[in-house]
Amino acid sequence: MNATPLAIRCRDIVKTYDTGGQVVTALNGVNLDINMGELMMLVGPSGCGKTTLISIIAGILDQTSGDCELFGENLLTLRSKDKLRFRAENIGFVFQAYNLLPALNAAENVSVPLIINGVKRGEAERRAAQMLEKVGLGERTMSLPAQLSGGQQQRVAIARALIHSPRLIVCDEPTSALDHESGQNVMNLLKAVALDQQRVLVIVTHDARIFNFADRIAEMDDGHIVNVAHSAAELK
Amino acid sequence: MNHIALKMLMGDKGKYLGIVMGLTFASLIMTQQPAIFIGLMARSYSFISDVGLPDIWVMDPKVQFIDDIKPMQETELYRVRGITGVEWAMPLYKGLLKARLTDGAFQTCNVVGLDDTTLIGGPAVMLEGKLSDLRRSDAVIIDIDGASEKLAKPAATPDGKKTPLKVGDSLELNDRRAIVVGLAKVTRTFQSQPVIYTTYSRAKSYAPVERKMLSFVLVKAKPGQDKAELVKRIVAITGLEAYTQDDFKKLTYSYFLKNTGIPINFGITIALGFIVGTAIAGQTFYNFTLENLRQFGVLKAMGASNSTLLRMILLQAVVVGSIGYGLGVGIAALFGFLMRHSILAFKMPWQLLVFSGGGVGLICVMVALISIMKVIRLEPAIVFKS
Structure with missing residues (x-):
């Protein structure tokens, strides 16, 4: 019997897009459970629906039908304001292209989620500097994104995703723009700093070099989850 | 978030200066040209102002303005x-x-x-x-x-x-x-x-x-x-006809307004300044917003509300508007000061500053509204597109 509490529960998720009269089905009845403290990877070919699924899980895209509960909350039924607050408090994002604000320095970038959550700027930047220390960038708090390497920028992005202690961290291709060593470092960092029993990580990736970091790997194809494996060796 | 909005605005110096210059140009044209117009119109009744002592001017009923002499x-x-x-x-x-x-x-x-x-x-x-x-x-x-x-x-x-x-x-x-x-x-x-x-x-x-x-x-x-x-x-x-001093001034400049091509000529210049200023500032500001859409998307994904983003854009518009307005009015005032001993007519009453401020404000509001609509319609899922 599995006593680990359920973090994410997706049932019969369908998502269709209307592209100028033509209906495209991105997700076609996806079922997925993810436990607290788990690092789940979503893998599969381009266009299989991975990004659509994490967008729905993270509450930044509404499904066409089906239920998706995040920490027991059905985001689809929340009022827009409550959904925003839920997202601001509970979700951290790490993007493939880092998506740091180019005009802000590292500490300011990391402080953004705290500021959105109403923390005063000075306090937010102080805590951001501490978080940057944790990810090994204590000396680069004043650096602009353009002055940092790809790996450093991704570490800033991870610090930003963690600063407000969210319960879900969603990562979209966090290592695909990095070399092997930087990619491994980023994953080590994510696993060491981000993952604990109060948190869940969902990572969308094509990068087979990092599959071994996953607790489980959900393999997707054509809008379905076709296989859930516990290691890369079990993938189809 | 105000700090972030300002940093985003001023982060790209070239674009920031482009927006400010557009608004400065609009503000300058909307202040300097009307100032010349007002100066010119004020000259139409300057003789009445100079003869300051009498309260009332009495004249032949057919007189239409100060230089239209119908002897009695x-x-x-x-x-x-x-x-x-x-x-x-x-x-x-x-x-x-x-x-x-x-x-x-x-x-x-x-x-x-x-x-x-x-x-x-x-x-x-x-x-x-x-x-x-x-x-x-x-x-x-x-x-x-x-x-x-x-x-x-x-x-x-x-x-x-x-x-x-x-x-x-x-x-x-x-x-x-x-x-x-x-x-x-x-x-x-x-x-x-x-x-x-x-x-x-x-x-x-x-x-x-x-x-x-x-x-x-x-x-x-x-x-x-x-x-x-x-x-x-x-x-x-x-x-006979009689007017108070102020009414006689009004009669005189009304005559020039109605019977000369001066207002329409200046009006066209002012309108062009407004249109060109709107086009330059509007396009630059809109492009600035478009180029920052992903950044706004990131903020949206992280939980920033539409109203927060709206305030950020409005703040950006107010800042560039204020700077552009200040520079434009300042340049216009400097122009007037430098030309004070020349034949040029130039008068800049406070009402003109309100007018040009309103014009620049209108440009900023229009530009901000267009940008805000784009940001409000923005799907935060855009952040996952590479």
Whole structure:
């Protein structure tokens, strides 16, 4: 019997897009459970629906039908304001292209989620500097994104995703723009700093070099989850 | 989030300056051109302003503006003097006469004839000589600009400078000698002709003989007398037209507004400034928002509300608008200051600053609205697109 509490529960998720009269089905009845403290990877070919699924899980895209509960909350039924607050408090994002604000320095970038959550700027930047220390960038708090390497920028992005202690961290291709060593470092960092029993990580990736970091790997194809494996060796 | 909005705005210096320059240009055009227009319009009634003492101007009913002289019989002066509530009433001659200069050239001048006894209506600022010197034989007082420019003596050499007319010099008005006894500072008139002050009786002798010579009757109301009431009384009793000083100014500039192409010419320039300013600032600001859409998407994904983003964009628009407006108005004011001694008409009342501020504000609101609509429609899922 599995006593680990359920973090994410997706049932019969369908998502269709209307592209100028033509209906495209991105997700076609996806079922997925993810436990607290788990690092789940979503893998599969381009266009299989991975990004659509994490967008729905993270509450930044509404499904066409089906239920998706995040920490027991059905985001689809929340009022827009409550959904925003839920997202601001509970979700951290790490993007493939880092998506740091180019005009802000590292500490300011990391402080953004705290500021959105109403923390005063000075306090937010102080805590951001501490978080940057944790990810090994204590000396680069004043650096602009353009002055940092790809790996450093991704570490800033991870610090930003963690600063407000969210319960879900969603990562979209966090290592695909990095070399092997930087990619491994980023994953080590994510696993060491981000993952604990109060948190869940969902990572969308094509990068087979990092599959071994996953607790489980959900393999997707054509809008379905076709296989859930516990290691890369079990993938189809 | 204000700090983030400002950093986003000023992060790209080139684009930031582009937006500010666009708004500066719009603000400059919307301030400088109307300032010239207002200055020009103010010149249309500058003579009324300069003759500051009377409360009421009485004239022929057909008069449409200050330079539209329809002479009256001198008996009208005595009729006005007899009206209850009139403290005093003085005659004023105003007419265009040709002055013959020392080199034989002719120059049309605005000749003003003042009441021989009181000299009411004379220039307020005497630079040389005294107003009372007009009582001397053949005496005239000339405005300093006219004396230095149009009435100046020709240069001795082709490249030389003209010699300004000075006290003691003479000129001819309608074949009669006039001796300069003083120089006065008067506000430039719309036609910018030299102004020659003399006494009423001497002005009549300079002017071609006509049955009617009285241009205006200048009236001072008795203390406590309601001016509007007195105007009505004068009109009712004499059958002439009468205006308070302010109403006569309004009548004059209204005439120029309605009957000249000046307003439409300036209006087109101002409208073009507004359109070009809107286009430059609008396009640059909109492009700036478009290029930052992903950043706004990131903030949206992280939980920033539409109202927060709206405030950020409005703040950005207010900042660039304020800076652009300040620079534009500042440049316009500097332009006016540098040109203060030239012939250029330039007047920048506070109402104009409100007008141009409103124009720049309107541009910013329009530009911000377009950008805000784009951001509000933005799907935060855009952040996952590489």
